[in-house]
Amino acid sequence: MLKTLLGQTAESRAEAFLKSRGLKPVARNWRCRFGEIDLIMQDGATLVFIEVRLRSRSDFGGAAASVTPAKQKKLLAAARQYLTALNTLPPCRFDVIAFSGDAPPDWIRNAFDDMG
Numbered sequence: 506m507l508k509t510l511l512g513q514t515a516e517s518r519a520e521a522f523l524k525s526r527g528l529k530p531v532a533r534n535w536r537c538r539f540g541e542i543d544l545i546m547q548d549g550a551t552l553v554f555i556e557v558r559l560r561s562r563s564d565f566g567g568a569a570a571s572v573t574p575a576k577q578k579k580l581l582a583a584a585r586q587y588l589t590a591l592n593t594l595p596p597c598r599f600d601v602i603a604f605s606g607d608a609p610p611d612w613i614r615n616a617f618d619d620m621g
Contacts (some may be wrong), residue, residue, distance in 0.1 A: 515559040516543050519602040522610050528553065532587075536574045539582035544602075551594045554584045556616070559604045572601050 520530060528546040535542045544555040556572055580599060588594060601616040 515602075515604050516557045518604065519555065519557045519610060520544055520546075522602065522612070523555070526612075535583070535587060537583050537586040539586055540579040542580065542583050542587065545587065548598075550596060552588075552597045553600050554580060554597065555585075555600045555602060556580060557602045557604075572616065 516533065520533065523544070523546055524530065528548045530544070530546055531552070532542070532545040535545055543556050543557040544553075546553045546555060558566070558572060577599075584597065584599070588597070599613050599617055601611075601613040603611040604612065605611070
């Protein structure tokens with residue numbers, strides 16, 4: 506329960522952070538059979554799939570390092586599923602918002618390969 510609450514708080518903080526930088530919310534906690542996408546936002550013409558990660562400690566490489574290749578694969582599959590409902594395919598990218606302790610978020614644009 507606490508982990509869920511912390512995750513929701515981190516997602517809200519990430520959304521507010523990105524909105525303050527001009528991105529527009531499209532969806533939050535979008536789910537399909539492949540998994541969940543924390544945030545989907547619009548950055549100009551680009552659709553951005555965002556993974557929010559929170560780590561209180563950096564013993565295992567910190568929040569950004571927790572987006573493993575297996576997690577990336579799930580996010581790619583979920584994003585492909587999301588895009589099947591759209592009439593036209595926009596440019597897309599995958600970003601990570603990483604929170605470590607009380608530090609400001611680390612916004613990693615194009616964190617990993619897109620639909621290619």
